[in-house]
Amino acid sequence: MIIQAELRRKQSEYEGEACVVDKVIELPAQRFRQFSRALLADYDFIAENKNAIRHDDDARHCLLVLDADGTDGFLVDPQGYNYARYSAFVPNARSLLTPDVAIDRSYLSPAEPWRDESRDEMLRMTLHVDGKPDYTLVLPADEKYLDAVKAYLDIDVFADAMLRDIRFKVPYIGELICDTDCPAVEDYNDFAEALEGIWQQDGALLTYAAVLETEQPETLHRALELLQDLDNYQRIVDAYGYGQQRLQETLGLDDGAICELDGYMDFEKYGADCMENDHVIETEFGRLRRLDPPFPEQAQGQQMFQ
Numbered sequence: 001m002i003i004q005a006e007l008r009r010k011q012s013e014y015e016g017e018a019c020v021v022d023k024v025i026e027l028p029a030q031r032f033r034q035f036s037r038a039l040l041a042d043y044d045f046i047a048e049n050k051n052a053i054r055h056d057d058d059a060r061h062c063l064l065v066l067d068a069d070g071t072d073g074f075l076v077d078p079q080g081y082n083y084a085r086y087s088a089f090v091p092n093a094r095s096l097l098t099p100d101v102a103i104d105r106s107y108l109s110p111a112e113p114w115r116d117e118s119r120d121e122m123l124r125m126t127l128h129v130d131g132k133p134d135y136t137l138v139l140p141a142d143e144k145y146l147d148a149v150k151a152y153l154d155i156d157v158f159a160d161a162m163l164r165d166i167r168f169k170v171p172y173i174g175e176l177i178c179d180t181d182c183p184a185v186e187d188y189n190d191f192a193e194a195l196e197g198i199w200q201q202d203g204a205l206l207t208y209a210a211v212l213e214t215e216q217p218e219t220l221h222r223a224l225e226l227l228q229d230l231d232n233y234q235r236i237v238d239a240y241g242y243g244q245q246r247l248q249e250t251l252g253l254d255d256g257a258i259c260e261l262d263g264y265m266d267f268e269k270y271g272a273d274c275m276e277n278d279h280v281i282e283t284e285f286g287r288l289r290r291l292d293p294p295f296p297e298q299a300q301g302q303q304m305f306q
Contacts, residue, residue: 006089018059019075019088023052024103028154029069031107036074039084045107047082060086066094068108113148115141120199122192123168127161127185129153134164137185139192146189158185170205176212181219191220194227207235210285214295236280236287243271246278 025045027035035043046063053061066073073093077086090096097103115138127135132153141149146158155161163185168174173195183191198204208226211233217223236242244258244267253261279295281288289295 032067042082239271243267
């Protein structure tokens with residue numbers, strides 16, 4: 001038999017005091033564990049019930065906080081504060097309740113977590129936990145929001161939830177992402193944060209789509225690596241502009257010199273030749289060049305620019 005108790009060294013007598021329970025509050029098991037490990041943190045269930053505690057000279061009046069899935073509890077006298085200013089662990093506290101004692105169970109179903117709507121939504125998914133309402137998780141999200149979702153679902157880690165109906169804000173990006181490695185919520189969040197980083201960059205999403213089509217990553221982790229290395233790729237809009245760019249790179253010319261050459265040089269023909277030499281790939285999302293290393297002459301499943 002195991003009994004949770006607080007033992008004092010060389011205690012000569014018991015110095016307890018009479019405590020009157022003015023209200024009993026039940027918490028979900030996970031939240032009760034969090035409370036027991038951080039008694040001095042502020043809690044909504046204390047702030048919202050501290051005024052229910054009466055005061056007199058005959059006894060200390062308290063809240064009794066119970067574990068919904070267990071028998072133990074805590075006596076709490078917040079003294080007007082929002083944390084457990086005075087507290088005492090009470091093993092098997094539930095057995096002390098009489099049938100006429102009301103229990104406030106309103107905290108067993110926490111409010112649905114609120115997300116900062118100022119952030120762009122890169123993807124969303126449904127989290128399923130047996131015995132709980134399904135929750136639509138929107139990513140990217142900060143740690144505070146993710147912790148609130150876990151508390152709402154009463155899980156310790158997201159691995160305890162089943163991921164369903166994963167939808168990307170940009171459907172063609174989602175169709176090109178392979179998830180054979182069974183990524184976790186944290187992996188999807190890292191990816192969503194990186195995708196948010198290029199969301200407002202002109203042409204970046206089309207460049208990334210071309211990269212995915214060409215590189216064909218087998219895991220979400222690899223897709224994230226490619227996204228983080230997007231500067232190593234160039235999507236080419238037209239041969240004329242590419243010819244001007246490559247001539248500037250090769251000869252170190254400025255924009256003024258390029259303008260001087262306009263009309264004297266066939267930039268489009270030069271650009272087409274450069275694309276062939278640079279092993280540019282033709283994709284559904286445009287022509288793509290990899291800077292380092294360049295694409296090989298024969299890319300599996302792809303056609304070189306003609």
